[in-house]
Amino acid sequence: MLTITIKQGKEAGLLAGDPWIYLSAIDKVDGKPSERNKQGATAIVQSSSRKFLARAAYNAKSQIAARVWTLREDEPVDHALIKRRVQAAVERRASNADADPQALVQLVDGEQDGLPGLLVHGYGGPGGYLVCQFNAAGVDLWKVPAVQALIKATGCPNVYERADELVRKAEGLPITRRVLAGEEPPQRLMVRAGGRLAPMDIRTGFTYPR
Template identity: 30%
Template sequence: MKKIILNKGKDKAAWQLHPWIFSGAIAQVHGKPQNGDIVSVFNQEAEFIAYGMYNGNSRVAVRLLEWDPQQEINEAWWRKRVAKAVNNRKALLTENNNTVRLIFAEADFLPGLIADKYADYISIQVHAAGTEAVKAIIVDELANTLKPLGIYERSDLKSREHEGLPDTNGLLFGQTPPNFVDIIENGISYQVNIVEGQKSGFYCDQRENRAITAKYTKGKRVLDCFCYSGGFTLNAFREGAASVTSVDSSALAIETLINNVRNNGFDVSKHQAVQSDVNKYLRDLGEQGEKFDLIVLDPPKYAPSRSSLEKASRAYKDLNRRGMLLLNSGGLLSTYSCSGAMDIDTFKQVLAWAALDAGKEIQFIHQFSQPEDHPVRASFPEGEYLKGLLVRVL
């Protein structure tokens, strides 16, 4: 039997259903498991804890799957877990929203697996060697359950390097997605590039936050930074924004954004799309004395780990300071961090420092989080990565 024996005192989190066992917690490995193999995990008293996926290359040496010793981790087990995750999202799929995260890795008890539905296509990402080993089963279950036109893989992830896996992109089922897939979110149409776009093609984790922020934009001059394909921009126009300036460093993002504004019938004369480094552009706007009524700051992940949190905090502070200086008195900052290492209290403190440096007083008037298709498992708080604040700058 392929067994993992934990060091004394290192089994508490596993008993409490946390899905990760780090390499430093392991005392012994029996049976010479290969990367991706299913192993049984025991404590020093030889008590069974759980089954999990082993990887000797990774700092997360075992990703736990099942705590019931009577359950066998076989094809039926994987199919049942996939079907359950998909079923939990069915209520989110409506005529006004055909885009949803179907599977959110550890939160759905499917470690190392992301699956997003974009209209008639599914985009998946595989982060773990054990999940890679059963990818064909997962794809078949998704195909049978949802009948998509195609399932495309975008597993070009830094995390795969730590798992000893090469990057892999390509068609897994059905038809290759076209250059632009037409989707609907919040009743707004988007063109999504699944094959070449960022991440899996779109950021559906901001669905609710876009709609909430847009409620404050009627008649306002809006600046949407790190706009990607225009989620905040399009919601603002639908709610009657006077004008929107959208900024992103990606040429493909800007091209997609311009198409999205046009395809939704919004007034292109009220829109300015800018391909630029956001921090440089904010500096330039400050030197020009520009002012806005509402600014969105939705940057990429600045803190991929706790070791990078201090440096990231400085970057978040400087970015938000520049944003605050560009707001009219009473203006609003809709600002976000997708860094799991930064919790909401730390983010509030960073914004307080930014306000102090900018010579501004601020009020927190709304707190943003991730939507229900990105659930946070009680035993895995690390899954809570997206946080944001609506800030009034006085």
């Protein structure tokens, strides 16, 4: 496994709860070259005195070089963690999703849900669609278990990957827009925003002019 050593005095933000570790805060990264070059690989983060600080997803191609998964030394980053956090995120917002099936409801909100870089919106309830953005290398690497967990947590079989081109380029990730499970959303759906219905392409977020 990779080990990231933080520069002396640069661990303050991490200890205060900042989930991002910038390239400028890193003293060195130890590990096999294959792991260092693997975008999103899990790394142990330690202080200059070698004290455990976190487990994080490492990406040498991004200015945000590491994104924290957990501050707990006894919590591994594995399929179970991804599925547990997806389930918890969906459960927190279940009432919002049930309130209006024509609304585009956020179900997963990245760092807030312990899933840095993952944004998920749902439309139409269990028979509708999920639109996901994998905006960081760590969650991109765990895409399969994340999608499996989303389908199980929501009962929605249709999952589409939307790409924020600027964000994924900054992460050194390819631009992918595709169906990950089930069927692709139609080009136009009536979506409620601000109390009014408007035609939208939920694959891109584009709202058609009236």
